Amino acid sequence: MKNSLFAMPTCSPATSANANASASIRPDMRKFRALRVFALLFGLCGILSPASLLATSDILATATASGNSETAANSTVASRAARAARFPADPLESVMWVYMAERFFSDGEVIFDSRVSVVTPQYAEDQFYVPVTVDATALEADGHTVEQIVALADLNPIPHILTMEPHKASAFVGFRAKLQQSSPIRVGVKTSDGTWHVNGAWVDAAGGGCTAPAAAHGNPNWMRTLGKTRAIARRETDLLTRLSLRMRHPMDTGLAHGIPVFYMSDIKVKLEDGTALADVQLFEPVSENPTLTLKPKMAATDSTMKVFARDTEGNEFRFDLAVPAEISN
Amino acid sequence: MHLLKHSRRAFLKAAAGSCACALCGGANARVLKYELLASEVESKTWVVHGRNEYFSFENGGNIVNTAFIEVPEGVVVIDTGPSKRFGEQLLDLISQKIPGKPVLRVYNTHHHPDHFLGNQVFDPQIIAAPQGVIDNIEAEGDALTDNMYRLLGDWMRGTDSVAPTQALDASQENVGGRDFSLFYLSGHTSSDFVIRDNHTGVLFSGDLLFMYRAPTTPHADIGDWRQSLAMLRDTDRDLIVPGHGPGDEKGEAIDQTLDWLDWLDGSLRDAVERGWTMNEAMQLPIPERFNSIAVGKTEFERSVVHLYQKYEDELMPAIEIVQ
Numbered sequence: 001m002k003n004s005l006f007a008m009p010t011c012s013p014a015t016s017a018n019a020n021a022s023a024s025i026r027p028d029m030r031k032f033r034a035l036r037v038f039a040l041l042f043g044l045c046g047i048l049s050p051a052s053l054l055a056t057s058d059i060l061a062t063a064t065a066s067g068n069s070e071t072a073a074n075s076t077v078a079s080r081a082a083r084a085a086r087f088p089a090d091p092l093e094s095v096m097w098v099y100m101a102e103r104f105f106s107d108g109e110v111i112f113d114s115r116v117s118v119v120t121p122q123y124a125e126d127q128f129y130v131p132v133t134v135d136a137t138a139l140e141a142d143g144h145t146v147e148q149i150v151a152l153a154d155l156n157p158i159p160h161i162l163t164m165e166p167h168k169a170s171a172f173v174g175f176r177a178k179l180q181q182s183s184p185i186r187v188g189v190k191t192s193d194g195t196w197h198v199n200g201a202w203v204d205a206a207g208g209g210c211t212a213p214a215a216a217h218g219n220p221n222w223m224r225t226l227g228k229t230r231a232i233a234r235r236e237t238d239l240l241t242r243l244s245l246r247m248r249h250p251m252d253t254g255l256a257h258g259i260p261v262f263y264m265s266d267i268k269v270k271l272e273d274g275t276a277l278a279d280v281q282l283f284e285p286v287s288e289n290p291t292l293t294l295k296p297k298m299a300a301t302d303s304t305m306k307v308f309a310r311d312t313e314g315n316e317f318r319f320d321l322a323v324p325a326e327i328s329n
Numbered sequence: 330m331h332l333l334k335h336s337r338r339a340f341l342k343a344a345a346g347s348c349a350c351a352l353c354g355g356a357n358a359r360v361l362k363y364e365l366l367a368s369e370v371e372s373k374t375w376v377v378h379g380r381n382e383y384f385s386f387e388n389g390g391n392i393v394n395t396a397f398i399e400v401p402e403g404v405v406v407i408d409t410g411p412s413k414r415f416g417e418q419l420l421d422l423i424s425q426k427i428p429g430k431p432v433l434r435v436y437n438t439h440h441h442p443d444h445f446l447g448n449q450v451f452d453p454q455i456i457a458a459p460q461g462v463i464d465n466i467e468a469e470g471d472a473l474t475d476n477m478y479r480l481l482g483d484w485m486r487g488t489d490s491v492a493p494t495q496a497l498d499a500s501q502e503n504v505g506g507r508d509f510s511l512f513y514l515s516g517h518t519s520s521d522f523v524i525r526d527n528h529t530g531v532l533f534s535g536d537l538l539f540m541y542r543a544p545t546t547p548h549a550d551i552g553d554w555r556q557s558l559a560m561l562r563d564t565d566r567d568l569i570v571p572g573h574g575p576g577d578e579k580g581e582a583i584d585q586t587l588d589w590l591d592w593l594d595g596s597l598r599d600a601v602e603r604g605w606t607m608n609e610a611m612q613l614p615i616p617e618r619f620n621s622i623a624v625g626k627t628e629f630e631r632s633v634v635h636l637y638q639k640y641e642d643e644l645m646p647a648i649e650i651v652q
C-alpha cells in the first residue's frame with residue numbers, strides 16, 4: 001500500500017517471477033491457477049445436469065463394482081437392487097451410496113441418524129478448502145460410546161477423507177477437504193454396539209480440487225516449511241479441551257500430473273503418560289496444510305498434550321502443547 | 330436436509346434452463362434484455378444502477394454500477410458491466426442520452442468480472458486502467474469469464490475477457506476538455522482505481538465502497554482497504570458513486586464499508602483465537618445494525634473462506650517441532 005493517493009501500485013515482481021518459474025516447471029500450473037480463481041471468486045457449482053451426473057456415476061459404479069472382483073455382467077439391475085437392500089435408502093440420493101456403504105460400513109448395522117451433525121457450506125467457495133465440522137456428541141449424550149468417525153466425499157476419485165478415533169475425546173472433529181466436483185460429504189460414526197450412524201450433506205463445487213497441484217508447488221522452497229506447525233490449546237470445561245492445529249504439508253493426492261502422492265497420514269494426540277486421546281488417519285482429500293480441530297478430554301491436572309504426526313514418506317513431527325488449567329470461553 | 334434437497338433441485342433446474350437457452354440460439358437470445366435505466370445523478374452524469382444481489386440467471390449479472398459522463402468533446406465511461414450483451418445495451422443507452430458524441434475514454438476500476446466484461450464493445454485503444462488492474466485482468470480474466478458463463482449461461486454469449494491497453498500512472502488526465510483526478514488504491518483487490526470528475530465533484534469509487542450491500546472479499550486485504558477508506562474520507566468530492574448501491578452525498582458508503590470490514594476483521598480474529606472451525610465462525614450472527622445491508626449472511630460465509638487461513642497463519646502461535 002502506498003501512502004500517496006497518486007502513487008502507482010506496483011505489481012510485485014516476486015509474484016510474477018514465481019508464476020513464470022512455476023509455469024515452466026509445470027505446464028498445468030496455469031490451469032491450476034485458473035481453477036483456484038473461479039473457486040475463490042464464486043464457489044458455485046460445476047453445473048452438472050442431473051442426467052450427466054447420473055451417467056458419470058453409473059460408469060463409476062460399474063467400474064468400481066468390477067474392481068470389487070465382480071464381473072461387469074454381474075452388475076445387473078437385479079444384483080444392484082439386492083446389494084442396495086442391505087442398506088437403508090440414502091436421503092442424499094447419491095448414486096455412490098451403496099458402494100460407499102459396502103466399502104466403509106459393511107461390518108455393522110447402518111442407520112441414518114440426525115444425531116450426527118455434519119456442518120458444511122452448501123456451496124464450496126473454494127473447492128480446495130471445503131470446511132467440515134462433525135459433532136456426534138449427541139450420541140454420547142444418549143449413552144453411546146463412539147469408536148470411529150469416518151468422513152467421505154462420495155464423488156471424489158478418492159472418497160476417504162479421514163478417520164478419527166476419539167479414545168479420550170469428544171466425538172467431534174473439524175477439518176477441510178478438497179472436492180473434485182459437487183459431492184455428498186458423508187460421515188459414518190461407529191458406536192461400540194457395532195452400529196454405523198450415518199449423516200451428511202451435499203456440497204456444490206466447481207471442479208478440480210483433487211487433480212490440481214498444491215499451492216505449495218508454486219514456491220520452489222516449499223520443502224523447507226514442511227511440518228511447520230501452529231496450534232492453539234484451550235480449556236472449555238473442567239474435563240474438556242479444544243485443540244486446533246495447522247501443519248504445513250502439500251497433501252499431494254498423486255492425481256496432479258507428475259506429482260507423486262505425499263500426504264500427512266497420521267496425527268495422534270496423547271497425554272504425557274502416553275494415554276491416547278485421539279488418533280486421526282488422514283487421506284489424500286484432506287486440504288493442503290491440514291488444519292484439525294479436536295476436543296480431547298483432559299482433567300485440570302493434565303497440563304500437557306503430546307502430538308505425534310507422520311507423513312507417507314515417513315517424516316515424523318512431534319510437539320508438546322501446554323493446556324491452561326483455567327477455562328476460557 | 331429437506332430444505333437442502335429442494336434448493337439443490339431448484340438450482341439444477343435453473344442451470345438446465347440456462348443450458349437450454351445457450352443451445353437454442355438466436356431467437357431466444359434476443360429475449361435477454363437487461364432493461365438498463367440511466368439516472369442522471371449530476372449534470373450530464375448518468376449512473377446505471379445494478380441490483381444489490383449476487384450473480385444469478387434472473388439478474389443476468391446486472392448487480393453492478395456503471396456510469397457515463399458527457400464531457401465537452403465526447404463521452405467518458407466508468408466500468409462496462411458483466412457481459413458483452415451488457416456492454417452493447419450500455420452503448421445503446423449512451424447513444425440515446427448523448428446522441429452523436431464519441432466515447433473517448435473507458436476506465437476499469439478493477440478486475441472483477443461484473444466491472445469489465447463489457448469492454449469488448451469499445452475500442453480497445455481507449456480503455457484505460459492502472460497497470461495493476463491490467464495485470465490482474467490478464468492473469469485471471471479468462472478463468473473469471475469461464476465461470477461467469479457457468480453462472481449466467483446465455484447472458485454471456487460471445488463475451489471475452491479484454492484487458493485495457495492504456496496503462497495509467499498520472500494523477501490527472503484531461504479527456505475531451507474535462508479534468509479527471511486519478512487515485513491508485515488497493516484493498517478490495519491488489520489494484521483499485523478511483524476516478525474523480527473535477528468539474529462535477531463526482532467520485533467513482535469502484536468496489537472500495539459498497540452502499541447497502543455487503544462488501545465482497547475474494548481478493549481483499551483488509552489492512553490496505555482501511556487505508557484506502559481513510560484516504561477516500563479525506564478526498565474532496567460532492568457525490569460518491571460506489572461500485573454497488575445508491576449514490577452517496579454524505580460519505581455513508583465509507584462508514585458502512587468500514588463498519589462491515591471492522592466487524593468482519595474483529596469477528597474472524599476472535600474466532601481464530603478461540604480455535605473455532607470455519608463452520609463455527611460462519612454461524613456467528615450478523616449484528617442487527619447490518620439489517621439494511623443486502624446479502625450480508627452470504628458474503629460473510631464467503632469471507633470466512635477467503636480470509637480465515639490468513640488469520641490462522643497470523644494469529645495461531647507457532648510451535649517448535651521435533652523431527
Ligand SMILES: [Zn+2]
Nearest residue numbers: 439441517536
Ligand atoms: Zn469487486
